[in-house]
Amino acid sequence: MRGKIVALALAGALATAGCQQSAAEAGAGAAQPIRAELDDGNYGKAAELAAAAVKQNPTNPELHLLQARAEARLGNAGDAARALERAILAGLERPEEALADPAFDSIRRDAAFQRLADRFAPAPRARPRAVAQDSGETISAGDVEISGPPGEEVIRAGDIVLEAN
Known part of the structure; x- marks a missing residue:
């Protein structure tokens, strides 16, 4: 059975x-x-x-x-x-x-x-951004570079240099 x-x-x-x-x-x-x-x-x-x-x-x-x-x-x-x-x-x-x-x-x-x-529809993704650290390290993204300690940063993009004071 x-x-x-x-x-x-x-x-x-x-x-x-x-x-x-x-x-x-x-x-x-x-x-x-x-x-x-x-x-x-x-x-x-x-x-x-x-x-x-x-x-x-x-x-x-x-x-x-x-x-x-x-x-x-x-x-x-x-x-x-x-x-x-x-x-x-x-x-x-x-x-x-x-x-x-x-x-x-x-x-x-x-x-x-x-x-x-x-x-x-999928949400657009945010592009990652470089964030400066307190240590004064250099951050690079493409031809842009940020370096120096907080308050004294130097930003270089190609031939252009900006200093933060």
Whole structure:
């Protein structure tokens, strides 16, 4: 009896794994005709196909992204921003690349897209700055050099020399 239960559990797990793989494959298969319509400039048809594909595969970030591209090409900024947000929330890899996609150029200044970009774009990194130490050591960055003890620093940049007194 115990052997039958284990066998049934294993069969169920394998069947479930097969279904999950089929769903992922179905999402990937649904993306191809959408891409083809986008490439051909048939944005209305692409948006229609993408909406249907998203209903069948709501967790597929690529399908949401394709829907966002189609809606953006149609000038539907709000719909495009919502679809792009769903793509990101569904696990879209490298959302910063998606946000920079030329498909969104026509809606980039729209408030909905701006809010999305502000929310998901990576924050700009601050450039490291040299900080003078109390010891009077010399700090160099490129052709700029700062040397001397606090209050008596000398800054050299190329031919220019500034003395702090």
